[in-house]
Structures are given as structure tokens and as C-alpha cells.
Amino acid sequence: MARPRRSSGNRRKNNKHGTIRIWPWLTGAALLFVMYFAYRIFRPNTYPFREKTYFYIPTGSTYADVLKELKQQHIVRNVKDFDWLARKLDYPHHVHPGRYAIKPGMSNLQLVHVLYSGKQAPVRLVITKLRTKADLIRLVSHHLEADSLSMTTLLDDEVYLRQYGLDTNTALCAIIPNTYFFFWNTSAEGFFKRMMQEYNRFWDSTRLQEAQKLGLTPQEVIILASIVEEETNHNPEKPLIASVYINRLRKGMRLAADPTVKFALGDFSIRRIYSKYTLVRSPYNTYLNKGLPPGPICTPSPATIDAVLNAPQTDYLYFCAKADFSGSHVFASTYAEHLKNARKYQEALDSLHIQ
Structure with missing residues (x-):
């Protein structure tokens, strides 16, 4: 006797139940697949440093x-x-x-x-008083990708500097102390080009006119300001000190500025300038050479540059630190008066055994 056939309806019913049983597995697998890749994409993947x-x-x-x-x-x-x-x-x-x-x-x-x-985090570069090109090279190479060799090569390249009206002595004139922001991968040339842009922005028409009234170029103003910068931290006195040096320049006197001797010796720790120090052979020694030194002895602040540009008209030719070590100075128009002031200060140094 022939077996009865299953109806097609039963087969469709079984297939339907089979499909229903498979779907949860497929959905689960798909969900796991999505979760796996979401995990790889979105999970934290940095080391556990505390700050950025x-x-x-x-x-x-x-x-x-x-x-x-x-x-x-x-x-x-x-x-x-x-x-x-x-x-x-x-x-x-x-x-x-x-x-x-x-x-x-x-x-x-x-x-x-x-x-x-490619959106970089800018580097904050604070430029304050720098005394030598070596100081600038260390600062830049420490904060930017430009290395010390490339910076040294640039600052010693007469041909390159000439396009900006500078030379190896006046290269630091391009550096106006301030806070700047750079991209870390700035090259030595990119850094210097930026500094020249800031230099040109600083020397606006007003400052150029003031320099012209003094009979000085912007670079000469900066060189003079660098001496004033090294003479005192007392800002109110800077215009007066600048007036002393301007008066000496106009009279053809030697500047006889102690800070230039320290620069010539390369020893900025000296606290007392003896006669033997003033004999050092160097174009920067203003005890031996008339006029301004060939380059700045530091990078003066904008305030000190403006102090030179706005120096008052005085008859002062000398100044000396006060014997009370307050950081202030006494000014004199005659050498005899200056000697009296200097003697008081020297006696104060001797009493404290300061060499």
C-alpha cells in the first residue's frame, strides 16, 4: 500500500519554523560583528597619561x-x-x-x-632677553623642529642675512622679545622669516620717525637699547640712561659701557669692572672703541627700545649706581661730579667685599 504524501502546506510550515530559528543566530552574529568593529574603532586606545x-x-x-x-x-x-x-x-x-x-x-x-x-597644536615660544646667538639657537632648537645645526648655519650665513639688511653681528636685531606661536615643524628659515615679519611690524612709521630724529637706524637703536637693557632693570630710569649714551655719541665720546666689556669677555657673572677688564681687545669693548658696538649685546625688550626712542634731552654724560644698592642711579653732567658718585659706590662695594 502506498504511503500518504505530506502536504505542501506542512513543508512550508516546517521551512517557516526553520527560518524563524535561524534569524536569531544571524542577528546575534551580526550584532557581535558590529560590536567587535565598533570596539576597535571607538574604544580608548591611548596610554593612561593623566593630562594631554x-x-x-x-x-x-x-x-x-x-x-x-x-x-x-x-x-x-x-x-x-x-x-x-x-x-x-x-x-x-x-x-x-x-x-x-x-x-x-x-x-x-x-x-x-x-x-x-593636519591640525597641529601650536607651540608657545616665549622670547625674553637673549645675550648671544647661541642662546637663541638653544631656545629655538628646544621648542621647534629646526635643529641647532640649521639655526647656526643660517645665523652665520652672510649672504642669507644680507637680504634682510643684516649681517652675522646684527642678526639678533631681528628678534623682538615677545610671546609667539609657531607650528612645531617650522624650519630655521621659516622661523627667521617670521621674526623679520614681526620686526617690520614693530618698526611702524612712528618708531621709524623717532629713530630718524635721533639720527639712528632701527638697528642702531636696538644696539643702543641692548646696552640700556643690560645696565638696569629699573624701567623709569631707562630713558635717562639712554640720554647719557646718546649725548656721548653726539660728542664723539666713547660709550665706556660696562655691559659691553662683559659681552666682550663672554662672562656675564662679573659684578665689578676693573681697569684690566676694559683692556680686552674686542670690537664690542666700548672703552677702547668709539661709537656703537657692531651688534646688540642682548635682545632688548620693546619697552627698552621705546625708552631709547623717547629719551629726554639732558646734559647728562655720566651715571653711576647708587651706593644703597637700590638699583637706581645718580646722574652727572661733569666728570668731577661723576667721580664723587663713583667713589661712594666703590666704597659701598668694598664694605661688602664684593669683587
């Missing part, structure tokens, strides 16, 4: 270099996960050198976005 840190990508770096630096600079925990997403988003073809702010807990997506965008 900075990731440096040197100029000329390849994507392979970036991966290496992420390890060496201890930025990323799981480089493989970063690499996977970076390749998906085509970052290897968009590597930008620079300094990037990395915050604690950043995800792979956030990291790739920051680096892909």
Missing part, C-alpha cells in the same frame, strides 16, 4: 615611521587596531608632519581624525 600629551611627526616621515613613533613615544596601546582603521580611512596617504595634541582616552577614530586633518 603631544605626538611629534618629523618632517619627511612615512606612514611606517608614524606607526614606529606611536610606539616609541608611548601614545597608542594597540598599534594593530590603529593601523587597521588608519588604512581603512586612507591615512597612510595623508601623513602630515607636526605636533599633535593627544588627550587621554582618545579612540582610534579620534586619533586618525586628528592626524589626518
